Amino acid sequence: MSPLTVAIDAMGGDHAPDVLIGGAAIARERYPQLRFVFFGDAAKVEPLIKAQPLLIDCSELVHTATQISPDEKPSVAMRRGKGTSMWLACEAVRDGKAQAAVSAGNTGALMAVAMLLLRTSPAINRPAIASFLPTVRGESVMLDLGANVGCDERNLVEFAFMGAAFARLSLGLAKPRVALLNIGTEDLKGNEAVRGAAQILRETPDLPFEFTGFVEGNGIAQGEADVIVSDGFAGNIALKTQEGTARLVSAYLAATFRRSIWSRLAYLLARPALQALRERLDPNRYNGGALLGLNGLVVKSHGGTNAVGFAAAIAIAADLALGNFTTKILDDLKRIAPATAPEAVVPAEVTVQS
Incomplete structure (x- = not known):
């Protein structure tokens, strides 16, 4: 070795x-x-x-x-x-x-x-900066997460290739599903850069990944794509939104279990499951952004x-x-x-x- x-x-x-x-x-x-x-x-x-x-x-x-x-x-x-x-x-x-x-x-x-x-x-x-995000299906890769505020279609295409290679090596996916983050899944939605990148990817033969088109923000956590491609502006907002939502859910759960004596008893019964959830969402599990x-x-x-x-x-x-x-x-x-x-x-x- x-x-x-x-x-x-x-x-x-x-x-x-x-x-x-x-x-x-x-x-x-x-x-x-x-x-x-x-x-x-x-x-x-x-x-x-x-x-x-x-x-x-x-x-x-x-x-x-x-x-x-x-x-x-x-x-x-x-x-x-x-x-x-x-x-x-x-x-x-x-x-x-x-x-x-x-x-x-x-x-x-x-x-x-x-x-x-x-x-x-x-x-x-x-x-571009790439990192992992937890999803209901496991983990996804997202990039760019803040290095480039504005991107053209060529940048997004390159991010798609880099993100797919990153997913193959880090997640062990033979042919990862790659999608462009957009405000809708229809072909006419999005700005010129996003639509142009989609067209290039659709017309490129023998891609080393499966290009699935567009994914909306609510599809990220659902695991609708293994690699989510975005400019750094939208990508950073999406990342911070997901981190904030995870903290919000944790705060709601803590407040709920403190509400009464019965809820405290329920917490004792649910503690193993909650501990597993806490470990699943632990940001340290997903720490590390690769500068690709x-x-x-x-x-x-x-x-x-x-x-x-x-x-x-x-x-x-x-x-x-x-x-x-x-x-x-x-x-x-x-x-x-x-x-x-x-x-x-x-x-x-x-x-x-x-």
């Missing part, structure tokens, strides 16, 4: 570096071939690594005393980020010292730094995640690296008509996860 090296921004996130080191140890149990290069303050990180038996013989620590702050603007991170833990992690991927990088730091800064150092892959105009479309693999973890959640983000990076994701995307995109890719524009702000 060939080793797989993952670069870790050990200083990014709300609970760094403790949670990140703990998450790496959990991930190593699942992927014994993993090796890690941690970038961070040696005085804080080294004792944590030594406290994890699974990490002692498979970890390298590169000291840096600087890090990108949570409120750093992407433009500032690009100018002043050199030498920070986030920058060095992405640089390790660029230089071939790691097959993937994982950070729980500032999302906008990570996207900017990753695009600056890795650039977009050939034949891809813009990168770059010349290298970078995964963004939620800044407030726990060790289990950070391990999930590392697992996404490992699955994509083991599946040779970047090469497969380029092979898939040969199926569509070539288009001149404009120079990549680093987004001013990215809002999906912090």
Whole structure:
């Protein structure tokens, strides 16, 4: 089993570096071939690594005393980020010292730094952020979740190919169902970009996925598609709406079971089922947004995640690296008509996860 090296921004996130080191140890149990290069303050990180038996013989620590702050603007991170833990992690991927990088730091800064150092892959105009969403049928992939506020039809088509490849590798789906997020399922609904992307996908022969047309917002949680494609504006709103709805349902359930002595007794009887529901909706299970479309693999973890959640983000990076994701995307995109890719524009702000 060939080793797989993952670069870790050990200083990014709300609970760094403790949670990140703990998450790496959990991930190593699942992927014994993993090796890690941690970038961070040696005085804080080294004792944590030594406290994890699974990490002692498979970890390298590169000291840096600087890090990108949570409120750093992407433009500032690009100018002043050199030498920070986030920058060095992405640089390790660029230089071939790691097959993937994982950070729980500032999302906008990570996207900017990753695009600056890795650039977009050939034949891809813009990168996109992809992550998992729980549905009644299991899990779905959704992209873009905030990297691109506005997209044209070509961008959406590329997102469809990237999302399908992501679903094949991460969810084990041979031919995922791909749909474009829209305000209706009829062919005439939606803006020009969405309708144009649908036409291109319908006319492309031998797609490596099943294009099912349009899906509305209420079809996301129903699992009507394995991959939901959208621009970053609508995608981010859909993601945050689903997260808020999950919290609303949890609050309603808690209030209902506190209403009377009888409802409290009912809670005792229902507690095992409620615990299963809580675990099913635990955001840490779905933690990790992959920055797809770059010349290298970078995964963004939620800044407030726990060790289990950070391990999930590392697992996404490992699955994509083991599946040779970047090469497969380029092979898939040969199926569509070539288009001149404009120079990549680093987004001013990215809002999906912090």
